[in-house]
Amino acid sequence: MTRLNSKYTRVYANGYDVSGVATNIGTVGVEVDEASGAAYSDEVVNIILGNSSMKCGPINAFLSPSAATGLHELMSAGNVIQNIMIPFGAVADPTVGMPCFAWTMQQGSYQANGDGIVGVTINYPQASYSTVKGYDNPFGLLVHAKGAETAANTAIGTIDNGASSAKGGIFAWQLFSSDGTCTLSIDDSATNLNNAAFAALSGATSGEIDATTTPASGMIALAKTATVRQYLRWQIALNSATTATFALAFIRGT
Amino acid sequence: MTVNVKFATVANSIAALSVSGVHMYDTDQIPTNANMVVPCMFPKPNGYISNITPTIETYGTAGSEKITLEYDLTYTYCHAAIAENLNFGAYAGFITKIASILVTLLTNDAIAGAVDIRVSSVSDFGVALDPAGNAYHGCDITLHVQEFCEVS
Numbered sequence: 476m477t478r479l480n481s482k483y484t485r486v487y488a489n490g491y492d493v494s495g496v497a498t499n500i501g502t503v504g505v506e507v508d509e510a511s512g513a514a515y516s517d518e519v520v521n522i523i524l525g526n527s528s529m530k531c532g533p534i535n536a537f538l539s540p541s542a543a544t545g546l547h548e549l550m551s552a553g554n555v556i557q558n559i560m561i562p563f564g565a566v567a568d569p570t571v572g573m574p575c576f577a578w579t580m581q582q583g584s585y586q587a588n589g590d591g592i593v594g595v596t597i598n599y600p601q602a603s604y605s606t607v608k609g610y611d612n613p614f615g616l617l618v619h620a621k622g623a624e625t626a627a628n629t630a631i632g633t634i635d636n637g638a639s640s641a642k643g644g645i646f647a648w649q650l651f652s653s654d655g656t657c658t659l660s661i662d663d664s665a666t667n668l669n670n671a672a673f674a675a676l677s678g679a680t681s682g683e684i685d686a687t688t689t690p691a692s693g694m695i696a697l698a699k700t701a702t703v704r705q706y707l708r709w710q711i712a713l714n715s716a717t718t719a720t721f722a723l724a725f726i727r728g729t
Numbered sequence: 730m731t732v733n734v735k736f737a738t739v740a741n742s743i744a745a746l747s748v749s750g751v752h753m754y755d756t757d758q759i760p761t762n763a764n765m766v767v768p769c770m771f772p773k774p775n776g777y778i779s780n781i782t783p784t785i786e787t788y789g790t791a792g793s794e795k796i797t798l799e800y801d802l803t804y805t806y807c808h809a810a811i812a813e814n815l816n817f818g819a820y821a822g823f824i825t826k827i828a829s830i831l832v833t834l835l836t837n838d839a840i841a842g843a844v845d846i847r848v849s850s851v852s853d854f855g856v857a858l859d860p861a862g863n864a865y866h867g868c869d870i871t872l873h874v875q876e877f878c879e880v881s
Contacts, residue, residue, distance in 0.1 A: 477880050478786070478795060480844060566844055566880055 479574070483564025485621065486534065487649045487722060488557045490690025492621065493546040498594070499535040503561055503576040505613055506530060527611035531559055531580045534597045538587050550597055553585040558692035559599075560649050560724055562617045570620050571633045571709075575724040577647035578613040579694045609699050610645055615726030618661060619709035621651065623720040626713070628662070629670040632706035634725070639665065639704045642728030643697040646679035649722045650686040655715030658683050661725055663704040673708060677701065679725070683714060703727055732792040732878045738842030739802070739874055740772060746840075748833045751806075751826060763807045763859035768826055773803040773869060774860055783878075796878040801849055804872070805857050806830065807865035823866040827851065830870065842876065849873040 486497045505527045539547040549555070561576040562569035569575070580599040587595050616634055648659045661679035664672040678697045685691065697703070709723050737756065744755035754760065754771035763769055780801045787795040808826055809819035834848050849871040857867025 477877050480877075482838075482845060566877065567839065 477565045479563045479565055483566075483568055485562050485564070485569055487560040487562075487621070487651075487692075488546075489549055489555075490558075490649050490651055490686060490692040491546065491549050492649075492651055493534075493536060493549070496539055496546050497534055497536045500561055501532040501534060503531045503559075503613070504529075505611065507611070529578050529580070529613050531576070531578060531599045531613075532597060533599070536595050536597065538593045538595045546595075550582060550585050550595075553582060555582045556580070557582055557599075558647065558649065558694050560647055560692075560722060562620070562722065562724070568620065569617055571617055573617045573620075575615055575617045575647075576613050577615060577645070577694065577724045577726060610643070610696060610726070610728060612726060612729055615645065615647070615724050617722065618707055618725050619721060619723040621649075621720065621722040623718050624711050625718045626711075628708055628710050630708065631667045631669065632662070632664055632673065632708040634707035635667065636703075636705050636707070636727060639702060640727055641700060641702045643699045643701040644679070644703050644728045645697070645726040646676075646681075646695040647724040647726070648681050648693050648695075650681070650684055650691040651720045651722070652690065653684075653686040653716040653719035653721075655687060655713075655717065656683050656685045657714055657716040657719045658712040659719075659721055659723060660710045660712070661723065662708050662710045664706045664708075665704045667706045673706075675710065676703060676707070685716075686719070697728070699728060701728075731881060732796060733876075733881050734798060734878065735842035735876055736778065739840065739846070739876075742840035742842055743802070743804075743846075743872070746833050746837055748826070748830050751830065760859065762861040762863065763865065764810065764863060767810070767865060768806070768808045768823075770804050770806045770830065770870070773805045776803055778802060798876040798878050800874055802872045802874060804870045805859070805867060806870055807857050807859055807867040809866050811856060811864045811866055819866055827868065834870075834872065843874045844877050844880070845875040847873050 485494045507527050558579050563574050583600040584598040659681040661676045662673040663676040666672045681693050740756045744753045752766050752769040756772050759771045760766050782799045784797045785794055808823040852869045854868040857865050
């Protein structure tokens with residue numbers, strides 16, 4: 476195992492690949508702390524005492540002069556709830572099995588500055604967004620690297636956890652583009668013998684989505700006691716779409 | 730853990746890059762006389778590898794530590810013999826080819842053997858000599874290479 480190399484870090488947000496304009500991702504990860512004076516139901520802080528608090532950013536990026544390039548269109552409104560996925564690579568673009576940060580964050584600011592280059596700083600208040608409450612780890616593995624698929628996956632699994640687990644997990648997906656509707660999901664299996672050994676992991680599905688005009692993304696938390704078998708693989712059901720470009724990650728519950 | 734230094738792999742990868750109309754040479758192919766092969770780019774025999782800087786990145790000994798190795802590789806580009814046409818007729822083509830070479834190098838920053846490779850400088854722009862001492866419209870192109878020594 477070599478080292479991760481920032482050159483190959485990629486930044487996805489709400490189905491947009493903003494890697495080409497992002498210059499820095501700040502710090503992503505988790506802290507376990509106690510919030511003083513915050514209510515359990517506080518939508519911004521949203522920290523449960525003694526539980527994990529996710530941190531992401533600030534992401535620094537070039538200020539895109541055209542809305543069509545993605546980042547400005549996505550983030551300029553500020554205060555947008557975003558599905559962030561940041562896969563890491565070592566000596567090549569992130570591939571299946573590489574570590575990946577994925578979490579739903581609430582954007583706190585979008586600030587332009589002209590210090591040297593015209594750039595933007597995007598802050599995310601340290602928070603664990605409520606849809607994934609109960610999980611305390613934002614790091615998982617990339618199950619499908621960003622790329623196009625035109626057919627369902629019949630290959631054996633590429634993620635081996637070494638054993639089954641019964642602590643649920645989080646399925647994160649980014650659909651960058653498609654020419655119709657499709658459904659992204661995760662299959663699991665107790666063995667890695669063949670295609671027939673795999674079955675859909677209950678709950679780990681995007682539902683029918685369409686990125687013909689606007690990218691799509693999501694983060695689905697399984698029940699905290701859900702069984703996830705040893706091997707995982709990506710899956711797609713092409714409904715009206717014939718091709719879809721996407722990235723998938725899975726955070727196994729711990 | 731094995732420590733690798735991949736000069737040969739990197740040089741081979743650079744030689745394998747494709748620039749239209751330019752002969753790219755590996756370290757075992759350096760032409761002694763470039764007259765018949767211009768335009769060409771070859772490892773500069775005198776000063777090919779320079780600024781070798783190993784950086785120890787982690788704890789460990791005897792190769793178990795992670796080491797980042799950085800160095801520069803200098804190539805000579807010979808475009809056309811000077812005064813071949815008794816004018817500067819080849820000069821515009823020289824500029825165009827340098828641009829093509831730079832585009833190729835800038836879009837191939839992940840070649841085999843290197844974690845990162847970047848154009849460091851283009852120097853001595855004007856007259857370049859082949860190993861036989863013949864003069865050409867040309868220049869030196871220096872590339873900065875980064876390797877992770879644990880990567881084979």
